[in-house]
Amino acid sequence: MFVGIDVGGTNLKAGLVDETGRILAVKRIPLDFQGADAFAQTLAELSETVIQEGGAKNDEIAYVGMGLPGAVSGGNVLFITNIPMENVPLEALFRRHLDLPLLLGNDADCAAVGEYFCGAGRGTRDFAVVTLGTGIGAGLILDGKLRGGLSSSEAGHLVICHGGEPCNCGRRGCWESYASATALIRLTRSAMAAHPESVLHAVAAASGGVEGRTAFDAAEAGDETALAVCREYVEYLADGAVSLVNILRPEVLAIGGGVAAAPDHLLLTPLRELVGRECYARHGGRFTRILRAERGNDAGLIGAAFLGRAI
Numbered sequence: 001m002f003v004g005i006d007v008g009g010t011n012l013k014a015g016l017v018d019e020t021g022r023i024l025a026v027k028r029i030p031l032d033f034q035g036a037d038a039f040a041q042t043l044a045e046l047s048e049t050v051i052q053e054g055g056a057k058n059d060e061i062a063y064v065g066m067g068l069p070g071a072v073s074g075g076n077v078l079f080i081t082n083i084p085m086e087n088v089p090l091e092a093l094f095r096r097h098l099d100l101p102l103l104l105g106n107d108a109d110c111a112a113v114g115e116y117f118c119g120a121g122r123g124t125r126d127f128a129v130v131t132l133g134t135g136i137g138a139g140l141i142l143d144g145k146l147r148g149g150l151s152s153s154e155a156g157h158l159v160i161c162h163g164g165e166p167c168n169c170g171r172r173g174c175w176e177s178y179a180s181a182t183a184l185i186r187l188t189r190s191a192m193a194a195h196p197e198s199v200l201h202a203v204a205a206a207s208g209g210v211e212g213r214t215a216f217d218a219a220e221a222g223d224e225t226a227l228a229v230c231r232e233y234v235e236y237l238a239d240g241a242v243s244l245v246n247i248l249r250p251e252v253l254a255i256g257g258g259v260a261a262a263p264d265h266l267l268l269t270p271l272r273e274l275v276g277r278e279c280y281a282r283h284g285g286r287f288t289r290i291l292r293a294e295r296g297n298d299a300g301l302i303g304a305a306f307l308g309r310a311i
């Protein structure tokens with residue numbers, strides 16, 4: 001058995017996971033960072049809690065795996081985006097409180113590992129997950145192993161439009177500036193400003209503001225402006241996906257994140273058509289199947305728990 005810990009923006013989520021990927025116990029606590037040593041102690045206590053709640057003993061646990069939004073190297077955290085920690089030997093600190101190995105991974109990598117073993121990537125050797133959220137996270141499994149090590153793929157920063165929209169990374173025209181949930185919200189807002197008659201306004205008002213799903217919901221109601229937003233968004237998504245597929249030729253590309261919950265006819269079906277029409281495999285060779293990620297928010301936790309199988 002394994003313990004997986006998912007470090008999110010505001011919470012820590014830990015789970016006891018068995019060899020088949022079943023979550024036997026789970027506990028979530030608010031992320032309250034009070035220094036690296038206290039953080040390591042919190043992780044150790046959280047691990048012990050789920051081990052006990054799952055009815056296991058410490059000596060049945062192979063290791064604790066943890067996914068975090070940042071870069072790691074071995075048992076060291078190089079940085080975490082939402083926690084002030086740099087070059088911290090976290091495994092060494094952790095083992096002062098709980099004598100189990102601590103494996104560290106990037107959160108997008110962990111989501112890929114979770115989907116690879118227990119979701120959309122089952123049965124493949126070459127697999128990629130793209131998570132559409134605030135940005136675009138990408139995790140790659142090549143020949144059965146996690147690609148990366150230091151940190152995950154930065155496929156979100158493929159430039160799809162020279163001199164285009166500014167990106168947080170400092171460049172312009174990155175894929176995530178056009179195909180993340182944040183970008184979809186921007187597209188939706190600009191369509192609303194140009195089309196005061198659109199159903200988008202009523203849909204956004206009903207949910208308290210513009211969200212990633214606003215355009216899909218209004219498109220489902222038959223709104224032409226919303227349909228055009230969805231179409232434009234999928235074209236941007238396809239632009240980056242075609243490059244990713246051409247470079248890596250994975251068997252499966254899984255699409256995850258909140259946006260991936262959109263109805264097939266508005267997202268995955270047109271995405272498959274566009275990628276199929278434009279990817280290099282149309283000249284021969286293996287086509288990449290495009291699937292929806294299956295494990296949702298659990299992928300990061302399960303992937304953290306299975307990290308030892310993928311590195």
Ligand SMILES: [Zn+2]
Pocket residue numbers: 156157167168169170171174
């Ligand atoms: Zn960028």
